Amino acid sequence: MDWFKLSLKLNKFPINRAITHLKVIQTIPEENYENYLHGQREKIVKYHLKNNGFYRNFFGKDKFSSWEDVPVMKKSDLQQPLEMRLSDTFSKKNPYIGKTSGSSGHPFIFAKDRFAHALSWAAFQDRYKWYDIDLNKSLQARFYGIPLDFYGNIQERLKDRISLRRRFNIFDLSERKMEAFLNRFKKSDFDYLNGYTSAIMLFARFLKDRGMVLKEMCPSLKICIVTSERLFEKDKILIEEAMGVPVINEYGASEVGLIAFEDENQHWIVNSEDLFIEILDNNNNILPPGNEGRVVITSLYNKAHPMIRYDIGDTGVLSEKSTFKKPILEKLIGRTNDIARLANGKVVPGLTFYYVTKTVIEDSGNIKEFVIVQTKIDEFHIEYVSEHEFSEEQRHKILKAIETYVGKNLNIQFERKEYLKRSPSGKLKQFTSLVH
Structure with missing residues (x-):
């Protein structure tokens, strides 16, 4: 049949x-x-x-x-x-x-x-x-x-x-x-x-x-x-x-x-x-x-x-x-709206953040998933699911990498979650900018 x-x-x-x-x-x-x-x-x-x-x-x-x-x-x-x-x-x-x-x-x-x-x-x-x-x-x-x-x-x-x-x-x-x-x-x-x-x-x-x-x-x-x-x-x-x-x-x-x-x-x-x-x-x-x-x-x-x-x-x-x-x-x-715009006029592809955090996350061995959200012109939230909280050393590595590849004087917030919010269809968007 x-x-x-x-x-x-x-x-x-x-x-x-x-x-x-x-x-x-x-x-x-x-x-x-x-x-x-x-x-x-x-x-x-x-x-x-x-x-x-x-x-x-x-x-x-x-x-x-x-x-x-x-x-x-x-x-x-x-x-x-x-x-x-x-x-x-x-x-x-x-x-x-x-x-x-x-x-x-x-x-x-x-x-x-x-x-x-x-x-x-x-x-x-x-x-x-x-x-x-x-x-x-x-x-x-x-x-x-x-x-x-x-x-x-x-x-x-x-x-x-x-x-x-x-x-x-x-x-x-x-x-x-x-x-x-x-x-x-x-x-x-x-x-x-x-x-x-x-x-x-x-x-x-x-x-x-x-x-x-x-x-x-x-x-x-x-x-x-x-x-x-x-x-x-x-x-x-x-x-x-x-x-x-x-x-x-x-x-x-x-x-x-x-x-x-x-x-x-x-x-x-x-x-x-x-x-x-x-x-x-x-x-x-x-x-x-x-x-x-x-x-x-x-x-x-x-x-x-x-x-x-x-x-x-x-x-x-x-x-x-x-x-x-x-x-x-x-x-x-990627999506045309998947970009970060910074206060100094710099435009950064959201993909950059993926690479920055990916290396550290793989080094840790316990991170399951993560997303990055730009909430303000100078503020980013990294939300992640893991067995353990990020250590101070891991946070320092991520902050250092962001400073190198993205820019200085940025406010980076970390939040460990039980699960990450997906779209109604089940997709997981790894970078989102809420800044228009």
Whole structure:
């Protein structure tokens, strides 16, 4: 039984047509691919100008003239009732409707027509096959959150059952719970793990602390796919050692689908079949490959709702080896709002704090998780979960490193907690600035 296809068909998503269309796109030769992308993006703009009142008002013109004149959409532009943003050819009854996680601070409800949604899933299926994972047959260990209300919980568990996914609820990551996770792996023939980086990282630490390798207890395991949160190289090495299988980076977003997927050469191959990816500067100018800027995405087939030149809130770099058919994401630096602004005008990527504290935390051996919050222009809170409080020596090392890499005269507060607050979806945001 093809469970993956069945689950989509039951929800009236035309997956067979989507798979066929994806294969047709993939046969387009490199020399013709630029024409395909330019033609499809112009089509979707013209469709929404004709059929979507919200987009006509947002666009500010009656006709498409050039791609550079197409306005860039921010998440805040979409924070209004969905009925106002749907195309005239759709109602709330016929498209797929979802909600973003809100980790960027700008949650909103979106819609995708059923073919566009099926095409997104066809892309996922295609990439998973690179690693001998068949969504119709392969059993997934799913490290995600889950709705806690009765209806949402039952609905999600039913979807998991049909889609060959077994949920590992990450809202409780105590050692007792991870012991239960381990027992499930011993009793089941899981083909792969898929889930949030921070949750899988915690499970990997649990295994490493006990000198265990997961594949030795679950020989059917092939790969581990991490998504939604940044994976650092040192963490990747640790997870691979603890799991005994390769760790694959997936980059996606619910509102647009699969954005990029890591191949066997450790290249993030951008989805150029149903998405068009651009890197823009702060003035919305298109940057050539090799330059860092804002990741802006166009969904080429979504007729229900415009996702055109949509600023997803991330910063990244496309490789200079990129082509129109095979763009390569060289770096994904993080959220554009994950930066610290200091009183002297200095701007520091939140990633800097991760590296500063990471070294000390690994030295201690007892730190489980941590987050850093900028509460004022000169004040940062480091919240952490550990067996013991930071020693004075550990605090001194962190303060010294922050002074070296970030700046002087900063007020650093440490707070040990029983657990760290996650988003409703289960994500853990490791750096947040509350300073606007």
